[in-house]
Each structure stands twice: as C-alpha cells, then as structure tokens.
Amino acid sequence: MVxxxxxxxxxxxxLREMAAxxxxxxxxxxxxxxxxxxxxxxxxxxxxxxxxxxxxHCRAAGIRSPILLLGLSKEGVPFAASDGQRSHVFFLxxxxxxxxxxxxxxxxxxxALTRQSRNLTxxxxxxxxxxxxxxxxxxEEERSRx
Numbered sequence: 504m505v506x507x508x509x510x511x512x513x514x515x516x517x518l519r520e521m522a523a524x525x526x527x528x529x530x531x532x533x534x535x536x537x538x539x540x541x542x543x544x545x546x547x548x549x550x551x552x553x554x555x556x557x558x559x560h561c562r563a564a565g566i567r568s569p570i571l572l573l574g575l576s577k578e579g580v581p582f583a584a585s586d587g588q589r590s591h592v593f594f595l596x597x598x599x600x601x602x603x604x605x606x607x608x609x610x611x612x613x614x615a616l617t618r619q620s621r622n623l624t625x626x627x628x629x630x631x632x633x634x635x636x637x638x639x640x641x642x643e644e645e646r647s648r649x
Contacts, residue, residue, distance in 0.1 A: 507632060507636060509521070517590075518541045521595045537563060544559065551590050552584070553586040554588065555579065555589065557584070558593075561597055562600045562603065562606060563598075564600040568605075572594075574593040575593070596610065616643065626639045626642075
C-alpha cells in the first residue's frame with residue numbers, strides 16, 4: 504500500500520494517519536490497537552533511521568503475514584532521527600505477533616536499502632502517484648543490488 508501524500512505535521516499525526524489507513528484498507532481490526540503499539544514503540548526510541556527515512560513498526564495478533572504501508576511527506580516531519588533530518592519516507596510495518604523473524608528480516612532489508620541508496624528519499628518524493636512511487640522504489644532496490 505502507498506500513501507503518496509501524508510498530511511500530518513508531527514510524529515504522532517503521521518502514525519495516526521498511517522494506522523487509520525491500515526485499519527481501513529488492510530482490514531486490521533481497530534481493537535488491535537496498532538496506533539497505540541506504534542506510539543509505545545516510539546517511546547522506546549525513534550524509528551527514524553536517517554536520510555529522511557523512518558520505519559515505524561509493531562506486531563499484532565490476528566494477522567498472518569506482514570503488512571507494509573509506504574507513506575510520503577513532502578514537507579517532512581521531525582522524527583528524532585540521529586542525523587537531525589526530517590523524515591519524509593515512512594515504511595510502516597505491522598507483522599504477525601507470533602513470527603518476529605519475518606519483521607526482523609524486513610526491517611533489515613529496508614535499512615540496507617536506505618544505506619545503499621543515496622537517492623531513495625528524493626527519488627520517491629519526485630514521484631507523484633502510487634504506481635510511480637513503487638516503480639521508483641523497485642529501481643532503487645535493483646540499483647542497490649548491483
């Protein structure tokens with residue numbers, strides 16, 4: 504799933520906006536408390552990994568496979584990244600409660616792509632619609648493998 508334009512201007516707002524979209528489109532039950540889990544995870548430490556990217560994540564019971572939502576904020580949001588940059592690209596990951604290994608592999612893959620692709624954030628932000636955003640993501644992923 505892709506949200507080409509996130510509207511919120513702060514960390515909690517971004518998480519609220521993305522969690523609502525997941526609950527609506529991925530059919531994650533509201534009672535799973537995805538937003539609350541994401542906020543609790545942020546209390547442990549920021550999920551911003553630098554270079555304009557954040558990877559908010561949590562686990563939830565009742566889902567069989569990971570759900571990933573990619574959201575973009577043109578203006579960027581202060582997300583307490585160690586490099587001091589605003590976060591523009593958000594990979595929100597909700598993974599099954601009973602399979603922590605799958606979430607670790609996905610988090611590692613996103614972190615590796617972010618490290619290896621110097622243009623990931625700017626390229627994604629230049630793309631306007633979800634199909635082009637996904638295409639740009641695939642292109643950067645292929646480049647990072649070369």
